[in-house]
Amino acid sequence: MRASALRCTIVATMTAARLVKGLAIPDLVADGDLSYAAIPSNADTNTVRILVCGDSISQGREGDFTWRYRLWEWFHNNSNAHMQSTTTTTPSAQNHPPQPSSSPSSNTAGTTNNDKNIYPAIQYVGPFKGTLPASVDAISVDPTNPQTWGTYHPTVSPLFSPGGGSSHFAVYGRPAWQDIEPLHEQITTHNPDILILHLGFNDIGWWGNNATDLLYSVQRLVFNARLARPDIKVLIADVSHRVAVAGREDIEGITNQYNALLDTSAAEWWTEGSPVEVVRVSKVYDCQVTGCPAGIDGLHPNSLGDFQIAHAYTQVLHEKFHYGTAPLEVPSPETIPGFIIQSPTIGPGYAPNPPIHFLAAGAGLFSLALVAALKPEWLRLRRGRFGFGGVMKGRYHLLPSR
Structure with missing residues (x-):
């Protein structure tokens, strides 16, 4: 009878110890422990x-x-x-x-x-x-x-x-x-x-x-x-x-x-x-x-x-x-397979300057392309506390790639 009771006590103690150990939270113990x-x-x-x-x-x-x-x-x-x-x-x-x-x-x-x-x-x-x-x-x-x-x-x-x-x-x-x-x-x-x-x-x-x-x-x-x-x-x-x-x-x-x-x-x-x-x-x-x-x-x-x-x-x-x-x-x-070496620009690392009217036309085309490219991101703007115009921190993303 006593042996049986002692055996039950030991088993209960070991089970409790396992439960306590399983609940240990790493950031609450000291380094090395x-x-x-x-x-x-x-x-x-x-x-x-x-x-x-x-x-x-x-x-x-x-x-x-x-x-x-x-x-x-x-x-x-x-x-x-x-x-x-x-x-x-x-x-x-x-x-x-x-x-x-x-x-x-x-x-x-x-x-x-x-x-x-x-x-x-x-x-x-x-x-x-x-x-x-x-x-x-x-x-x-x-x-x-x-x-x-x-x-x-x-x-x-x-x-x-x-x-x-x-x-x-x-x-x-x-x-x-x-x-x-x-x-x-x-x-x-x-x-x-x-x-x-x-x-x-x-x-x-x-x-x-x-x-x-x-x-x-x-x-x-x-x-x-x-x-x-x-x-x-x-x-x-x-x-x-x-x-x-x-x-x-x-x-x-x-x-x-x-x-x-x-x-x-x-x-x-x-x-x-x-x-x-x-x-x-x-x-x-x-x-x-x-x-x-x-x-x-x-x-x-x-x-x-x-x-x-x-x-x-x-x-x-x-x-x-x-x-x-x-x-x-x-x-x-x-x-390396798949690596494409970029062709060099004209001259030692620079490109020639285009005429001014080409720059103006290019700026217009770039603006249209930028609007088209960023359209999905404008739609991703979330409504802030001040309405759609009140965009909260982190919701305005001017990035071309993820």
Whole structure:
């Protein structure tokens, strides 16, 4: 009788402990204390599961390679090369789950000890697989109604597409704040080892968010991700610049301010159990307010830009988590399929001045074209508190692309 009662007491105590542990909220515990609630890694430790949460820069348009493919290719090539090199020798070490750096400020760049490197296969996870279809207008696309059935460049590996390797959670026009609630469900469903957050331009450019607004949205994304998986690793891309747009000179300053805040805040969000690393895409992706040779429209990457963005990710993945033998190398533009080198202008980098009457006619045609191009966006203006004319903050968007 006593033994039975004692057994019941022990079972009840263990059950209560599990319930309490399951209710632990990551942002309420001290740094370094989060690892106690870490859930087991995926059973297949030779595979790393990655969820890409992003916008148009990550989804891509029909016919694109996308930077996601170049990152997938890097993982795939490293894993295959490592397997081939070990077929004739005795493996000295098995692949292990991703290991974070010892601290958010530690720098393992230049490490040459190959014993630390690991070579897992990559498995993208997420609810979508495709790019934005060519039949969909990228300007007026509704980010709450994802259009994801577009195909990729015809030369991508069939293992990536249509073979099921292209899964993602990236949607054209999607701002960071819109993913805060859905992200928890995606992580619960797909259980990624690594979360990539590549968001932010739409918040600044289309929704009028300032740097602090965007930072708060990203912080909530990180903490909501930890609620679903406390030991998740998080990579956050900073916001890359776009070619200057008349009337929106504020974008450059807000972008710079946010990127600076992100560097500081990510170090504060970092824990040993759930490391957070910033991927400095803006330092690698050749797209600035003065020009964007790696982009197709002053913002979205072309096939060269895909390599550059993927390179930024592999720098962090190799230096902080020891994936692969080295970061991805960006090839010469002329060797990249699909890259079109712009024909040079007359003379050393400038175009001839047209006659004045051509300028006047051109200005008139440009005005008509601008009105036609922006018509969908005028219709997107929301009624403010002072009626249709009283447009509230973030509702006036003079941007030619998302």
